[in-house]
Amino acid sequence: MIVLHGGPDFDISYLLPELDRLSDKFHLIYYDQRGRGRSADYGTPEDVTLESEMADLDEVREYFHLEKVVLLGHPWGTVLALEYALRHPERVSRLVLMDPAPASAADINRFRKERVEKWPVLMELRKAIADTAAYKEGAPDAVVAYYRVHFKPALARSEDYEKLMVRMRARFIKQGKEGILKSRAIEDRLVNETWASPNGFDLHPKLRRLVAPNGVVFSGQIGSDRIVGDPFLKA
Numbered sequence: 001m002i003v004l005h006g007g008p009d010f011d012i013s014y015l016l017p018e019l020d021r022l023s024d025k026f027h028l029i030y031y032d033q034r035g036r037g038r039s040a041d042y043g044t045p046e047d048v049t050l051e052s053e054m055a056d057l058d059e060v061r062e063y064f065h066l067e068k069v070v071l072l073g074h075p076w077g078t079v080l081a082l083e084y085a086l087r088h089p090e091r092v093s094r095l096v097l098m099d100p101a102p103a104s105a106a107d108i109n110r111f112r113k114e115r116v117e118k119w120p121v122l123m124e125l126r127k128a129i130a131d132t133a134a135y136k137e138g139a140p141d142a143v144v145a146y147y148r149v150h151f152k153p154a155l156a157r158s159e160d161y162e163k164l165m166v167r168m169r170a171r172f173i174k175q176g177k178e179g180i181l182k183s184r185a186i187e188d189r190l191v192n193e194t195w196a197s198p199n200g201f202d203l204h205p206k207l208r209r210l211v212a213p214n215g216v217v218f219s220g221q222i223g224s225d226r227i228v229g230d231p232f233l234k235a
Contacts, residue, residue: 001026001070002060004033004077006101009187011037013171014164015074026070031060035186040175045185050083050193057084061091072096079103079194079203086206104202108195118153125149138180140172 003019005012011032022028032039034056035048043052057080061069070093073081078100085092102108116123126149129135134142147168155161172180194201 001072001096002029002031002057004057004071004073004080006075006077007036007183007187008033008076008190009036009183010076011039011171013037014167019072029060029064036183037171040179040182045182045189048186048189050190053080053190054084054087058088058091067091068093070094070096072098073100074098075101076190077101082203082207082210086203086210089210102195103207104204105195105197105200106202115153122149122152138177138184140169140176140180143172143180144169 001022003012003015005015012030016030019028019030033048034043034052035045068091071081071084073079073096078097081095081097082103085095102111126146129142129146129149132142135146144165148165151161151164155164175183
């Protein structure tokens with residue numbers, strides 16, 4: 001099972017160690033997507049495109065000599081999983097779409113509108129933080145404050161929320177301003193190529209043609225917004 005993290009400006013660290021629980025059933029292959037996390041030194045933001053994401057994923061599959069793989073995607077990772085399965089259905093045995101990201105521009109616009117309507121105070125606070133000089137400059141404390149607000153509605157249990165925040169804080173501090181701004185630039189490029197593309201973005205018509213003989217597992221709904229480098233193997 002190849003695990004595709006979200007973001008697109010995150011790395012795999014926020015999903016660990018919880019996903020390790022699947023290791024009794026699967027060989028888990030985790031990798032940080034190009035320009036992020038432990039792959040930060042591989043490529044510039046200008047090198048990262050949807051095409052490069054697809055090529056990197058296929059290279060990971062080939063590295064482990066896998067004819068077919070199970071793909072587990074989380075938010076942005078579900079977009080990558082779906083794109084890859086549409087392009088190479090013969091190389092995917094199963095899809096696990098965990099808390100799927102929007103599969104179209106219309107989906108993400110609708111979700112953002114609903115989020116503002118449901119949590120107006122939180123969304124105003126998030127915008128206020130995003131407008132500060134510290135956030136724009138990539139200051140880790142400001143970025144942590146932003147994501148504390150961003151993820152507040154996403155986790156029902158406060159202990160899970162605080163655990164995630166500790167993990168993300170450590171990640172942003174380790175990244176530093178330069179790393180944060182690089183990941184953010186990568187996110188902007190990928191968002192502009194997909195959800196914000198002037199050519200429109202909609203996977204739904206293509207998904208009707210997707211045949212997954214061994215199943216697709218959904219956790220959440222397509223249309224939600226919950227939210228490469230060296231691969232490493234978790235056995």
